[in-house]
Amino acid sequence: KQEVTQIPAALSVPEGENLVLNCSFTDSAIYNLQWFRQDPGKGLTSLLLIQSSQREQTSGRLNASLDKSSGRSTLYIAASQPGDSATYLCAVINQGGKLIFGQGTELSVKP
Amino acid sequence: EAQVTQNPRYLITVTGKKLTVTCSQNMNHEYMSWYRQDPGLGLRQIYYSMNVEVTDKGDVPEGYKVSRKEKRNFPLILESPSPNQTSLYFCASSPPGDRGTYEQYFGPGTRLTVT
Numbered sequence: 001k002q003e004v005t006q007i008p009a010a011l012s013v014p015e016g017e018n019l020v021l022n023c024s025f026t027d028s029a030i031y032n033l034q035w036f037r038q039d040p041g042k043g044l045t046s047l048l049l050i051q052s053s054q055r056e057q058t059s060g061r062l063n064a065s066l067d068k069s070s071g072r073s074t075l076y077i078a079a080s081q082p083g084d085s086a087t088y089l090c091a092v093i094n095q096g097g098k099l100i101f102g103q104g105t106e107l108s109v110k111p
Numbered sequence: 112e113a114q115v116t117q118n119p120r121y122l123i124t125v126t127g128k129k130l131t132v133t134c135s136q137n138m139n140h141e142y143m144s145w146y147r148q149d150p151g152l153g154l155r156q157i158y159y160s161m162n163v164e165v166t167d168k169g170d171v172p173e174g175y176k177v178s179r180k181e182k183r184n185f186p187l188i189l190e191s192p193s194p195n196q197t198s199l200y201f202c203a204s205s206p207p208g209d210r211g212t213y214e215q216y217f218g219p220g221t222r223l224t225v226t
Binding site for chain 1: 142144146153154155156159161167169170201203212213214215216217218219220
Protein backbone atom coordinates (compact mmCIF):
# COMPACT_ATOMS: atom_id res chain seq x y z
CA LYS A 1 0.00 0.00 0.00
CA GLN A 2 1.36 3.40 -0.99
CA GLU A 3 2.45 5.61 1.91
CA VAL A 4 3.56 9.21 1.55
CA THR A 5 5.64 10.92 4.23
CA GLN A 6 6.60 14.56 4.51
CA ILE A 7 9.48 15.76 6.64
CA PRO A 8 9.65 17.99 8.57
CA ALA A 9 6.09 18.33 9.86
CA ALA A 10 6.77 21.97 10.71
CA LEU A 11 9.46 24.44 9.80
CA SER A 12 10.17 27.99 10.88
CA VAL A 13 12.74 30.09 9.02
CA PRO A 14 13.71 33.76 8.83
CA GLU A 15 12.77 35.68 5.72
CA GLY A 16 15.21 35.34 2.84
CA GLU A 17 16.35 31.81 3.54
CA ASN A 18 16.36 29.12 0.90
CA LEU A 19 14.64 25.98 2.11
CA VAL A 20 13.85 22.41 1.12
CA LEU A 21 10.73 20.42 1.88
CA ASN A 22 10.84 16.66 1.55
CA CYS A 23 8.32 14.10 0.35
CA SER A 24 8.94 10.36 0.23
CA PHE A 25 6.76 7.53 -1.07
CA THR A 26 7.00 3.78 -0.69
CA ASP A 27 5.79 2.57 -4.11
CA SER A 28 7.72 3.93 -7.09
CA ALA A 29 4.96 2.97 -9.56
CA ILE A 30 3.52 6.47 -9.64
CA TYR A 31 2.01 8.34 -12.58
CA ASN A 32 2.85 11.79 -11.29
CA LEU A 33 3.53 13.81 -8.15
CA GLN A 34 1.92 17.12 -7.35
CA TRP A 35 2.84 19.80 -4.80
CA PHE A 36 0.14 21.99 -3.26
CA ARG A 37 -0.08 24.91 -0.94
CA GLN A 38 -2.88 25.28 1.61
CA ASP A 39 -3.54 28.39 3.65
CA PRO A 40 -5.37 27.96 6.98
CA GLY A 41 -9.04 27.16 6.44
CA LYS A 42 -8.68 27.40 2.68
CA GLY A 43 -8.57 25.10 -0.30
CA LEU A 44 -5.57 23.68 -2.11
CA THR A 45 -3.58 25.61 -4.67
CA SER A 46 -1.54 23.60 -7.13
CA LEU A 47 2.11 24.65 -7.22
CA LEU A 48 3.92 22.16 -9.42
CA LEU A 49 3.21 18.82 -11.06
CA ILE A 50 5.98 16.42 -12.04
CA GLN A 51 5.17 13.53 -14.33
CA SER A 52 6.92 10.24 -13.64
CA SER A 53 9.15 10.66 -16.70
CA GLN A 54 10.38 14.07 -15.54
CA ARG A 55 13.12 14.94 -13.08
CA GLU A 56 12.12 18.46 -12.10
CA GLN A 57 9.78 21.36 -12.65
CA THR A 58 10.28 25.04 -11.94
CA SER A 59 7.90 27.93 -11.36
CA GLY A 60 9.31 31.23 -10.21
CA ARG A 61 11.07 30.73 -6.88
CA LEU A 62 9.88 27.13 -6.65
CA ASN A 63 11.67 24.09 -7.95
CA ALA A 64 10.45 20.53 -7.47
CA SER A 65 12.51 17.46 -8.18
CA LEU A 66 11.54 13.82 -8.46
CA ASP A 67 13.64 10.70 -8.01
CA LYS A 68 11.28 7.81 -8.63
CA SER A 69 13.82 5.07 -7.98
CA SER A 70 14.51 6.30 -4.47
CA GLY A 71 10.90 7.34 -3.82
CA ARG A 72 11.68 10.97 -3.12
CA SER A 73 10.65 14.44 -4.14
CA THR A 74 11.85 17.78 -2.87
CA LEU A 75 10.33 21.23 -3.10
CA TYR A 76 12.94 23.98 -3.06
CA ILE A 77 11.80 27.51 -2.17
CA ALA A 78 14.31 30.25 -2.89
CA ALA A 79 14.50 33.52 -0.98
CA SER A 80 11.54 32.74 1.27
CA GLN A 81 9.02 35.48 2.10
CA PRO A 82 6.42 35.82 4.88
CA GLY A 83 3.74 35.30 2.22
CA ASP A 84 5.11 31.79 1.68
CA SER A 85 3.82 30.79 5.13
CA ALA A 86 1.34 27.97 4.60
CA THR A 87 1.08 24.20 4.69
CA TYR A 88 2.73 22.44 1.78
CA LEU A 89 1.36 19.09 0.66
CA CYS A 90 2.64 16.53 -1.77
CA ALA A 91 0.46 13.90 -3.41
CA VAL A 92 1.26 10.93 -5.61
CA ILE A 93 -1.16 9.49 -8.12
CA ASN A 94 -1.02 6.08 -9.75
CA GLN A 95 -2.01 5.03 -13.27
CA GLY A 96 -5.51 4.13 -12.15
CA GLY A 97 -6.25 7.53 -10.67
CA LYS A 98 -5.85 6.73 -7.00
CA LEU A 99 -4.25 9.62 -5.13
CA ILE A 100 -2.40 9.57 -1.79
CA PHE A 101 -1.44 12.71 0.13
CA GLY A 102 1.36 13.29 2.59
CA GLN A 103 0.54 14.87 5.94
CA GLY A 104 2.06 18.18 4.95
CA THR A 105 4.79 20.51 6.16
CA GLU A 106 3.63 23.64 7.98
CA LEU A 107 5.96 26.46 6.99
CA SER A 108 6.33 29.72 8.87
CA VAL A 109 8.55 32.45 7.42
CA LYS A 110 9.36 35.15 9.98
CA PRO A 111 9.92 38.76 8.86
CA GLU B 112 -13.50 31.18 -15.41
CA ALA B 113 -12.34 27.58 -15.13
CA GLN B 114 -13.33 26.30 -11.72
CA VAL B 115 -14.63 23.57 -9.46
CA THR B 116 -17.60 24.61 -7.34
CA GLN B 117 -19.01 22.94 -4.25
CA ASN B 118 -22.28 23.50 -2.45
CA PRO B 119 -22.97 24.09 0.29
CA ARG B 120 -19.76 25.57 1.68
CA TYR B 121 -20.87 25.06 5.26
CA LEU B 122 -23.39 22.58 6.62
CA ILE B 123 -24.48 21.62 10.12
CA THR B 124 -26.79 18.63 10.30
CA VAL B 125 -27.96 15.92 12.65
CA THR B 126 -27.13 12.24 12.77
CA GLY B 127 -29.06 10.16 10.26
CA LYS B 128 -30.41 12.96 8.09
CA LYS B 129 -29.47 12.25 4.46
CA LEU B 130 -27.51 14.95 2.72
CA THR B 131 -25.85 15.62 -0.61
CA VAL B 132 -22.85 17.82 -1.31
CA THR B 133 -22.71 18.88 -4.92
CA CYS B 134 -19.58 19.30 -7.02
CA SER B 135 -19.48 20.76 -10.49
CA GLN B 136 -16.65 21.60 -12.89
CA ASN B 137 -16.66 23.58 -16.11
CA MET B 138 -13.37 22.34 -17.57
CA ASN B 139 -14.75 19.27 -19.36
CA HIS B 140 -12.58 17.03 -17.19
CA GLU B 141 -13.19 13.30 -17.26
CA TYR B 142 -11.69 12.63 -13.82
CA MET B 143 -13.34 13.79 -10.59
CA SER B 144 -12.66 12.90 -6.99
CA TRP B 145 -13.74 13.52 -3.40
CA TYR B 146 -11.45 13.92 -0.38
CA ARG B 147 -11.87 14.54 3.30
CA GLN B 148 -9.39 16.40 5.47
CA ASP B 149 -9.09 15.77 9.19
CA PRO B 150 -6.57 17.07 11.73
CA GLY B 151 -3.79 14.56 12.22
CA LEU B 152 -5.02 12.36 9.37
CA GLY B 153 -4.46 14.69 6.45
CA LEU B 154 -6.30 14.44 3.15
CA ARG B 155 -7.77 11.08 2.22
CA GLN B 156 -9.49 10.07 -0.98
CA ILE B 157 -13.10 8.92 -0.62
CA TYR B 158 -14.20 8.08 -4.18
CA TYR B 159 -13.03 8.91 -7.65
CA SER B 160 -14.49 8.70 -11.12
CA MET B 161 -12.56 8.23 -14.33
CA ASN B 162 -15.56 9.11 -16.50
CA VAL B 163 -19.34 9.12 -16.66
CA GLU B 164 -20.85 6.04 -15.01
CA VAL B 165 -17.40 4.89 -13.78
CA THR B 166 -16.61 5.23 -10.07
CA ASP B 167 -14.03 3.61 -7.78
CA LYS B 168 -13.39 3.54 -4.07
CA GLY B 169 -10.58 5.51 -2.55
CA ASP B 170 -9.13 4.88 0.88
CA VAL B 171 -12.14 5.82 3.01
CA PRO B 172 -15.39 5.07 1.10
CA GLU B 173 -17.42 3.70 4.03
CA GLY B 174 -20.55 5.72 4.72
CA TYR B 175 -20.45 7.58 1.40
CA LYS B 176 -22.04 7.17 -2.00
CA VAL B 177 -21.31 8.90 -5.28
CA SER B 178 -22.81 9.01 -8.73
CA ARG B 179 -21.50 10.26 -12.05
CA LYS B 180 -24.39 10.60 -14.45
CA GLU B 181 -22.94 13.51 -16.38
CA LYS B 182 -19.39 14.68 -16.90
CA ARG B 183 -19.58 18.00 -15.09
CA ASN B 184 -21.20 16.82 -11.83
CA PHE B 185 -20.04 14.43 -9.11
CA PRO B 186 -22.25 14.63 -6.00
CA LEU B 187 -21.24 13.11 -2.67
CA ILE B 188 -24.10 11.49 -0.78
CA LEU B 189 -24.21 10.69 2.91
CA GLU B 190 -27.22 8.43 3.37
CA SER B 191 -27.07 8.39 7.18
CA PRO B 192 -24.44 10.83 8.42
CA SER B 193 -22.67 10.16 11.71
CA PRO B 194 -20.53 12.45 13.88
CA ASN B 195 -17.32 10.76 12.64
CA GLN B 196 -18.09 12.19 9.21
CA THR B 197 -17.62 15.70 10.55
CA SER B 198 -14.82 16.96 8.34
CA LEU B 199 -13.67 19.33 5.63
CA TYR B 200 -14.54 17.91 2.21
CA PHE B 201 -12.89 18.75 -1.07
CA CYS B 202 -13.88 17.92 -4.61
CA ALA B 203 -11.33 17.94 -7.42
CA SER B 204 -11.23 17.35 -11.15
CA SER B 205 -8.50 16.72 -13.69
CA PRO B 206 -7.92 15.67 -17.27
CA PRO B 207 -7.31 11.92 -17.39
CA GLY B 208 -3.93 10.26 -17.48
CA ASP B 209 -4.05 9.16 -21.10
CA ARG B 210 -4.69 12.65 -22.45
CA GLY B 211 -3.48 14.73 -19.56
CA THR B 212 -1.53 14.52 -16.37
CA TYR B 213 -4.13 13.96 -13.67
CA GLU B 214 -3.25 17.42 -12.42
CA GLN B 215 -5.81 18.03 -9.70
CA TYR B 216 -7.92 21.20 -9.59
CA PHE B 217 -9.61 21.62 -6.24
CA GLY B 218 -12.88 23.16 -5.17
CA PRO B 219 -13.08 25.57 -2.20
CA GLY B 220 -14.17 22.93 0.30
CA THR B 221 -17.31 22.11 2.30
CA ARG B 222 -17.15 22.14 6.07
CA LEU B 223 -19.60 19.57 7.40
CA THR B 224 -20.57 19.19 11.05
CA VAL B 225 -22.75 16.25 12.12
CA THR B 226 -24.19 16.51 15.63
